[in-house]
Amino acid sequence: MATNQDVRNQLANRVNQPPQQPQSPEQTIAGYLKRMGPEIEKALPSHMNADRMARIALTTIRTTPKLLECNVSSLLGAVMQAAQLGLEPGLIGHCYIIPYGREAQFIIGYKGMIDLARRSGNIESIYAHCVYEADEFNYELGLHPKLHHKPATGRRGEMKYVYAVAHFKDGGYQFEVMDKEEIEKRRSRSKASKNGPWVTDYEEMAKKTVIRHMWKYLPISIEIQQQASQDEVIRKDVISEPVSVYSDAIDINVSSAESIPADDQNSEDQQADFADNGTLFDGQ
Template sequence: MTDTVTNAVATRDTGPGPMVKQYQQDFSDVLPSHIEPKQWVRLAQGALKKGKKVRGPDGVTRTELEVAALNNPGVFLASLLDAARLGLEPGTEQYYLTPRKVKGQLEILGIVGYQGLIELMYRAGAISSVVAECVYSGDRFEYRPGIDERPVHEIDWDADDRGQLRLVYAYAIMKDGATSKVIVLNRAAIEQIKTKSQGSDSEYSPWRTNESAMWLKSGVRQLAKWVPTSAEYIREQLRAHRDIAAEIAPTAPATHTPVDVSHLPEADVFDAELVDHDTEPPAQP
């Protein structure tokens, strides 16, 4: 990918769409096996066509994302490589492609969205569902840690205005029916997270354009610390299978075929806790 970043500078005149196509193999090399590279590349190319149109430095009118990609193709390609490595769809609520200004010039910043974090949790195979909701001042919310297994959240769906954002909560329901730790963050906790996110006051910041999504992501990111990651969970599954095999083998008859565990899957490297974009400029959804 080092050559990719270097060579991309020389291919600015081909446009960002063809640039993505040119480095399809680089993305294919890191994409998870269940994702079709050609489809992923088409999705990335389509994402660049969305948004406000502006005039680029070459005088050509393009979308802000296209101009940002051409201004700094290295950063653009690095963001796409990050999305590919995680197996997330760029330009969607799984993985946002957002413009930001650096020294007065637009560049692209890749940001993992809350749906992307949830997708990474599902891949671990330990959870059956994730619940993440914002609570507004007009809602009724009750949760007593140590007493209530899950929060009670009542919404007046007929209300014209549910009021101001008040809380965000998130929890997972495990495959065995158990409830994970329940995460609840109030406005003060969210403000602390927002303060640490450089560029949160930018006109392009999702803290301005999609505040509720940022609250949800903040809750889901905290939840990710309390549910199994794919690497951890699959390693434990492998260890359990091999322990069982080791117990069976000594007691099996001499004519019995040893238990073969070679077919068991290798651990993936997707670890949602390693995704830490909140500390990079600017803020993210």
């Protein structure tokens, strides 16, 4: 039976214990990625693994700190979309995760669209190029379509056109040409028109825009078509209920020096977001 002295000793020990430091948003995301590891592993193709995807996702978040202000459900949804498509977010340009207000938006990059097209098995090669003022360029449509492009040497001037070409394994081909004005029209319909890759990698996004327009003419399976339809969407259905990560050891490398602490209001907002199943909706 505990004596009064025992009770006093226990209370004294609790008072003397240092208070637990609240997790930073980055550590919280790392904890969720750890818990999602088995599901990410199932979604990934054989040449990728969940640990690598988690580290790439954390690197992307560190290089875009505003992602830490996004709903955790949408951020994890974007990571899962990348995993399901077998595309790595970040520097190689397969796909991007960018903040749109407090939502994390998934965007397929130029190289990601190329990769998805090649998976169809019916395409020998697919590529896109930008045409500049000083280049020699002309094309014809009709019964015998032709396209000729000879890049200028030295200063090439401003970008005028972008074209994409796909060669099929049966010997056929398809090409599409867009001028910069048309590309800008399509850019203006994107929620990510003023940030993310449209700002940092304009030419890559211009190439992707032309390939995306050509998509419906390519011999691509329904499955690949559906995968490409995830471009520029926000997914929030990964977390179905609040999950505590405080009791789990996080073995993903997270630098406390890079962490951005959340204030009380953001913490309350995130807790509310965790409980929201969310929806899947298309970007414009």
